[in-house]
Amino acid sequence: xxxxxxxxxxxxxxxxxxxxxxxxxxxxxxxxxxxxxxxxxxxxxxxxxxxxxxxxxxxxxxxxxxxxxxxxxxxxxxxxxxxxxxxxxxxxxxxxxxxxxxxxxxxxxxxxxxxxxxxxxxxxxxxxxxxxxxxxxxxxxxxxxxxxxxxxxxxxxxxxxxxxxxxxxxxxxxxxxxxxxxxxxxxxxxxxxxxxxxxxxxxxxxxxxxxxxxxxxxxxxxxxxxxxxxxxxxxxxxxxxxxxxxxxxxxxxxxxxxxxxxxxxxxxxxxxxxxxxxxxxxxxxxxxxxxxxxxxxxxxxxxxxxxxxxxxxxxxxxxxxxxxxxxxxxxxxxxxxxxxxxxxxxxxxxxxxxxxxxxxxxxxxxxxxxxxxxxxxxxxxxxxxxxxxxxxxxxxxxxxxxxxxxxxxxxxxxxxxxxxxxxxxxxxxxxxxxxxxxxxxxxxxxxxxxxxxxxxxxxxxxxxxxxxxxx
Numbered sequence: 141x142x143x144x145x146x147x148x149x150x151x152x153x154x155x156x157x158x159x160x161x162x163x164x165x166x167x168x169x170x171x172x173x174x175x176x177x178x179x180x181x182x183x184x185x186x187x188x189x190x191x192x193x194x195x196x197x198x199x200x201x202x203x204x205x206x207x208x209x210x211x212x213x214x215x216x217x218x219x220x221x222x223x224x225x226x227x228x229x230x231x232x233x234x235x236x237x238x239x240x241x242x243x244x245x246x247x248x249x250x251x252x253x254x255x256x257x258x259x260x261x262x263x264x265x266x267x268x269x270x271x272x273x274x275x276x277x278x279x280x281x282x283x284x285x286x287x288x289x290x291x292x293x294x295x296x297x298x299x300x301x302x303x304x305x306x307x308x309x310x311x312x313x314x315x316x317x318x319x320x321x322x323x324x325x326x327x328x329x330x331x332x333x334x335x336x337x338x339x340x341x342x343x344x345x346x347x348x349x350x351x352x353x354x355x356x357x358x359x360x361x362x363x364x365x366x367x368x369x370x371x372x373x374x375x376x377x378x379x380x381x382x383x384x385x386x387x388x389x390x391x392x393x394x395x396x397x398x399x400x401x402x403x404x405x406x407x408x409x410x411x412x413x414x415x416x417x418x419x420x421x422x423x424x425x426x427x428x429x430x431x432x433x434x435x436x437x438x439x440x441x442x443x444x445x446x447x448x449x450x451x452x453x454x455x456x457x458x459x460x461x462x463x464x465x466x467x468x469x470x471x472x473x474x475x476x477x478x479x480x481x482x483x484x485x486x487x488x489x490x491x492x493x494x495x496x497x498x499x500x501x502x503x504x505x506x507x508x509x510x511x512x513x514x515x516x517x518x519x520x521x522x523x524x525x526x527x528x529x530x531x532x533x534x535x536x537x538x539x540x541x542x543x544x545x546x547x548x549x550x551x552x553x554x555x556x557x558x559x560x561x562x563x564x565x566x567x568x569x570x571x572x573x574x575x576x577x578x579x580x581x582x583x584x585x586x587x588x589x590x591x592x593x594x595x596x597x598x599x600x601x602x603x604x605x606x607x608x609x610x611x
Contacts, residue, residue: 153360153433155423164282165356165423167265168275168415172442181252182262189255193314193322198534200563205315211563218563220530222503226495233488240481242372244472245460246379250365251436256350256358259308261421261437264301264351271297275418298352305347309340356422359435366432373430375463376475380436382416382427382458383466384408396451409453416440416458426458502537502560503530504590504600509569514605521606522573529567529590531560537592542570545599546587549574560592572604582608 157163195202197216204213212219212227219226238249250257271293272278284290313336314322325333350358359366373379387393387410394402396411410427417425419440422433426440445455464470474482505528515522531537540558542551554569572586583605590598 155357155360163423165421166275166278166418167421167423167439168419168443169269170419170439170442172446174438175442178252178438179262182258185253185255185258186262190311193311193319198562200534201319203315204318206317208316211318213563216534218532218534220503220532222530223499223532226492226499229488229492229495233485233492236481236485236488239372240478240485242369243374243377243478243481245436246373246377246430247366247369247434247436250359250363251380251438254435256363257435257437260351260355263304265421267300267304268297271300301352302344302348305351306340306344308347309343312343313340356433360422360433366435369430369432374475374477376470376472378460378462378465378472379430380426380434380438380441380458381430381461381463381466382410383456383461384427384429385466387427387457409448409457411447411451413447415443415447419443499532500598501531501533502590502592502598503532504528504588504598506542506570506588506600506602508603508605514607516576516607519577520573520575521579521604522571523604525570525572525602527568527570528565529558529560530565531562534562536561537597539593540566541591543589543591544572544574544586545589547574547584547604548578551588574604574606576606579604579606582606 155163155165192203193201195216200216200218201213202216204211206212210221212223214230241249268278272281281290281293310322310326317336325336330337385408387408389403389406389408391406392408393410393412394405394407396413402408416427417423417440419442420426421437421439422435424431424433426434441458441460444458448455448457462470462472465472506525507527509524509526512524527542529540537560540560542553544551550571550573552571552573554571558566558568560566583603586602586604588600588602589596590600
């Protein structure tokens, strides 16, 4: 019965009260070593997020995901829908990488790299602390009636939240339509782009809703990653964990009393100060063990270490550790599952690198003009074709010509040699004429070469129909 009562916390989540209403979380402002490390990492990731769409490499945006127009730039290298398999493979690598990290280090991605956590804890929450104060002041402010002080503080906070949400929406828009087009919209009359402005405001309100009200519910209710922990974690996974053997001992926790010998009394090092609970941004008690709400943000580690130092105990009561490390004192080892994930990840990365090296600089498609028959003369057969050339490089291709490789014949491009700008598509029409004596079948496969400045850069094939060959 005692064990059942102890496990009752797993039947509900910390953000829902007994009546089924919202239990608002007021986390205490965290301080400490891990908080400082996470702040530095967050600054770097935030800077990378904001400036990436505005960095140009050889004129190409560093990161671009223009789904509507089928334009993608990854690290300044243009990709096209024809390279979709590379994008899918990259996403698979990312998923396996996150799974591998979860198996080894638990939900470390959520606490250190997830945009939701970084924006919430390192941007919006810091502004809230600055305007409303720490946990006790926030609770007191929410309970007091709507007077001038509350209106001023809440209004200022929400106004700043809206401005930041609008800024975030603009940054994300730059990833999808391009930074040049975004800057043009900003400098132009907004009424000329009313549709884009409405979409921008919709996304702004979504961000505002998430960070001003929904908050930790995203991690607990919406994001499925926390639920995957039950499948991915084992006793050897390193997570933010409470050392219950040290903290509880034989007779459990006990409030700190100066000069008291806790070991003689059978009590552990946990003085039940509750600081690990009040500092948690998802409202859980880490002493209950690994829970889906825990995002491994390390705030409880810093809070506990601070209390341990003040009371004269060793830090590390809450730390990065595995279940086996706490119960058996075992150190981390690479088990079979980690080796298997590592092998799969290595293979996928190898395949991706190979495909990137084999990726052609230009994508050529040559197809016969629909509905057109071949034409013949006394000595030759002629067909008309549409061609499309996609330049995947970061440099312009000059004097692009098309020639036959497999057969003797003549290729005539309507308008002459083509010019294919970097990261762009060029199409046109051309005629292929071959002597009848060189045709052995009524439908032959031609091998065609694409040349730029006289150098062969790509080959492709197409069909060449002609009159029935009678032997």
